[in-house]
Amino acid sequence: MSFRKRGEIVSGPTSRSVGVSGPVIPRAAPGRGAGQYVSRTALPGGMPKKNSENALANHVGVKPSILTSQPCISTGSSDIDTLLGHQGLPIGSSILIEETGTTDFASTLSKLFLAQGIVHNRIKSSQPNTHDVVVGLDQNWAKSLPGVYKGSKERKKEKVQQNESKVSVSNIVNQNNDLKIAWRYGLNQRKSESDDDTIDQYPHYNNQFDITSVLTVAPGPHELTCIPNDNLTRALKRIEETVIKQPSKIVRVAVPLFLNPLVYQNERSAPEILRFVHGLKQILKKYPNQVALLMTINLDLYPRNNPLIGYMELLFDSVIELRPFDPQLHDLMERVYRNQPAKIKHGHLNVYKLPVLSESGLMCVQEMEYSFKNGRRRFEIEKWSIPVEDEEKNDDKKLEF
Amino acid sequence: MTSSSDLQQQDLVVFEDRSILPKSDPDHNYCTLVLYKASTRPTWLNVALVENSLFGTCYVNKTPISDRSTAPVVFASLSVDETTYRKQLARLKGDLAGFKYVDLFNSYQDWYTKISLEVDRQSKLDKPNVFIENPEFLLFLTDITVDKLLAQLRKLNTKCNLYLISSSDESLMEYSDSPDDLATVHATFLTKLAHRTSLILSLRPLRTGRAEDVTGELTIGRGLIGSPKKIVEREYLYLINKEGTVKLFYR
Numbered sequence: 001m002s003f004r005k006r007g008e009i010v011s012g013p014t015s016r017s018v019g020v021s022g023p024v025i026p027r028a029a030p031g032r033g034a035g036q037y038v039s040r041t042a043l044p045g046g047m048p049k050k051n052s053e054n055a056l057a058n059h060v061g062v063k064p065s066i067l068t069s070q071p072c073i074s075t076g077s078s079d080i081d082t083l084l085g086h087q088g089l090p091i092g093s094s095i096l097i098e099e100t101g102t103t104d105f106a107s108t109l110s111k112l113f114l115a116q117g118i119v120h121n122r123i124k125s126s127q128p129n130t131h132d133v134v135v136g137l138d139q140n141w142a143k144s145l146p147g148v149y150k151g152s153k154e155r156k157k158e159k160v161q162q163n164e165s166k167v168s169v170s171n172i173v174n175q176n177n178d179l180k181i182a183w184r185y186g187l188n189q190r191k192s193e194s195d196d197d198t199i200d201q202y203p204h205y206n207n208q209f210d211i212t213s214v215l216t217v218a219p220g221p222h223e224l225t226c227i228p229n230d231n232l233t234r235a236l237k238r239i240e241e242t243v244i245k246q247p248s249k250i251v252r253v254a255v256p257l258f259l260n261p262l263v264y265q266n267e268r269s270a271p272e273i274l275r276f277v278h279g280l281k282q283i284l285k286k287y288p289n290q291v292a293l294l295m296t297i298n299l300d301l302y303p304r305n306n307p308l309i310g311y312m313e314l315l316f317d318s319v320i321e322l323r324p325f326d327p328q329l330h331d332l333m334e335r336v337y338r339n340q341p342a343k344i345k346h347g348h349l350n351v352y353k354l355p356v357l358s359e360s361g362l363m364c365v366q367e368m369e370y371s372f373k374n375g376r377r378r379f380e381i382e383k384w385s386i387p388v389e390d391e392e393k394n395d396d397k398k399l400e401f
Numbered sequence: 402m403t404s405s406s407d408l409q410q411q412d413l414v415v416f417e418d419r420s421i422l423p424k425s426d427p428d429h430n431y432c433t434l435v436l437y438k439a440s441t442r443p444t445w446l447n448v449a450l451v452e453n454s455l456f457g458t459c460y461v462n463k464t465p466i467s468d469r470s471t472a473p474v475v476f477a478s479l480s481v482d483e484t485t486y487r488k489q490l491a492r493l494k495g496d497l498a499g500f501k502y503v504d505l506f507n508s509y510q511d512w513y514t515k516i517s518l519e520v521d522r523q524s525k526l527d528k529p530n531v532f533i534e535n536p537e538f539l540l541f542l543t544d545i546t547v548d549k550l551l552a553q554l555r556k557l558n559t560k561c562n563l564y565l566i567s568s569s570d571e572s573l574m575e576y577s578d579s580p581d582d583l584a585t586v587h588a589t590f591l592t593k594l595a596h597r598t599s600l601i602l603s604l605r606p607l608r609t610g611r612a613e614d615v616t617g618e619l620t621i622g623r624g625l626i627g628s629p630k631k632i633v634e635r636e637y638l639y640l641i642n643k644e645g646t647v648k649l650f651y652r
Binding site for chain 1: 439440441442443444445446480481482484485489506507535538541542568570571572573575582583584587606610611616617641643645647
């Protein structure tokens with residue numbers, strides 16, 4: 001005898017349970033386990049690559065590119081992920097974020113990139129899966145990585161859960177009542193079904209961060225390695241050593257404020273700098289299933305017509321530029337959108353290269369086509385549209401009939 | 402204004418006899434320079450040239466090539482690793498035994514010896530076509546000077562047909578007063594190299610900006626050294642889509 005209500009669709013046994021199974025890859029070959037990526041081509045120097053494939057198996061922060069099916073990780077900003085075309089940064093790739101002016105939005109993106117790695121690493125405390133590397137900055141800087149955004153609903157939920165977890169007479173009585181009602185009307189089953197529908201295929205792929213908060217437990221040396229920049233050749237060696245020490249983890253390498261005199265105090269020759277960037281690319285390609293790189297640089301010190309930047313752009317897989325609005329345009333936006341402050345943007349976002357696509361010859365340059373806003377909860381990117389000033393004057397003419 | 406959808410797709414033709422790569426000539430070794438801008442990488446063109454050398458075909462062309470000739474390929478890149486080209490070549494569905502990759506990306510110190518050895522090995526079969534991508538990187542990765550690099554490339558060219566793929570971005574082509582400046586070194590290298598080539602293929606984006614139906618322009622021009630075979634100087638518009646198909650149109 002079945003207790004199933006009439007008209008209810010008979011569903012098969014649901015094996016998928018939240019947080020247990022790994023991500024399912026679209027177009028995965030039958031027989032290949034979820035979350036297991038297999039490189040398509042025979043690669044030279046096999047040993048490090050074979051080891052690094054472990055890093056991808058069942059990693060909650062990895063999903064296949066929608067364009068090429070390459071495994072990707074989130075940059076910490078969902079809008080940047082979308083902009084890159086793959087819904088993330090393909091592992092083994094690099095992104096260079098250039099910034100004009102005295103602002104430092106690029107550092108926020110560096111922090112989001114690293115914070116996302118820390119959050120992934122802490123999902124299962126028994127199985128750490130990600131390691132961060134910062135070049136040139138110390139643990140104090142790493143303490144300022146943003147924490148995960150918690151909306152008002154989530155905060156309320158947390159409070160309710162805390163109260164419910166306390167042992168009290170009313171809680172015990174309520175629990176029993178819930179079970180009775182749940183059994184009678186099949187509410188428990190319905191709830192779990194609706195949860196299954198709404199949960200994304202990759203629920204832990206990216207998080208929303210609150211840049212005004214910090215990670216509640218600051219990342220320690222077991223999660224984040226800080227590498228000094230006094231000697232770039234030595235820094236390269238230390239990065240590779242760190243990667244080798246973490247064979248079953250994704251390694252996110254961030255080089256924020258590259259060549260900024262505050263951080264890079266010793267003067268360096270252009271060939272030395274380019275050897276460093278080339279060396280970083282060598283590491284990325286040597287461990288293509290394990291390492292991803294984000295670098296930020298200020299263009300006021302090294303403008304785009306500087307040959308050093310030209311060479312660096314050749315070596316990076318993706319290049320974007322943040323160009324804050326000049327004061328006049330910013331004033332205009334404030335005037336036009338004084339009743340809609342959410343529409344005020346901070347600057348233009350230009351795209352010069354996109355991972356894999358630019359490499360295969362596609363022309364991906366998009367200048368003045370996007371605008372960005374560094375909000376508290378989100379780094380927003382939208383199509384740029386010129387604000388139009390409403391010139392209608394509020395005449396106090398009153399029509400009298 | 403005409404868009405690529407109004408134009409008829411054309412075949413890639415470099416020489417007057419409608420060939421793309423010259424047939425093996427015991428008396429003459431060609432030196433070809435492929436120039437590109439950062440926004441129009443030449444990967445598709447390199448693959449087309451490699452395919453033409455290995456199989457005598459060209460995936461860009463609609464018309465089958467009647468007079469096919471093949472030659473082994475030695476490929477070396479200082480800017481990308483082997484995987485990038487292996488992935489692109491995998492779709493050619495042919496035997497890639499004649500394609501030899503020399504890994505200069507990970508170890509470039511003894512670049513000349515490595516390429517030279519591979520060329521000697523392949524020369525036993527036929528005169529190989531040697532592709533070197535971004536040889537200018539050697540100017541800052543190693544202590545080599547412009548003149549020494551050019552001398553070694555010339556020496557290599559005495560044994561094989563040479564295809565040098567190099568960036569010609571504006572930022573790299575501005576001379577300055579300082580002789581050690583990166584742009585001065587790069588521009589000097591390219592200018593001297595252009596004087597030693599018989600064919601120049603150039604890729605650049607549209608001057609008018611980005612377009613949905615055109616990726617860029619391909620220009621075929623003569624170099625400063627005469628070529629025994631007549632070169633068809635021509636400009637194409639080309640379109641690459643995300644699936645990797647390439648279409649050429651006359652400018």
